[in-house]
Amino acid sequence: MRALLEASFRAAVAAADPLQILGAHLPAPPRGRTFVAAAGKAAASMAQAVESRFAAPLEGIAITRYGHGLPTQRIRVVEAGHPVPDEAGEAAAGEILQRGSRFCRAAARACCRCRRRGCRWRS
Secondary structure: OOHHHHHHHHHHHHHHHHHHHHHHHHHOOOOOOEEEEEEEEOHHHHHHHHHHHOOOOEEEEEEOOOOOOOOOOEEEEOOOOOOOOOOHHHHHHHHHHHHHHHHHHHHHHHHHHHHHHHOOOOO
């Protein structure tokens, strides 16, 4: 009985593993650079999943709970307080806002140039 329960538990955990399930739900990597912002206990594993799927230029920040960090190559993982935010989480959230807004402004400029040239973007 114990073996059955342990096998069931391992199967349930594997079914929720972002490395196993997230890839099928990600869109095709866009042209150009991509900025990833993730937050929550699974943020680091989601960042790993995105990195394994996107070969294009990629950067970002994943904020996760202390003890849930994982190694990544292009997305910086920050461990912070949860459920009560701390200084590390506040600083990382500010960085997401700052860097994310730069990406949005650059995308808006590219979109304006693209519209002037007559090309169309698909979402």
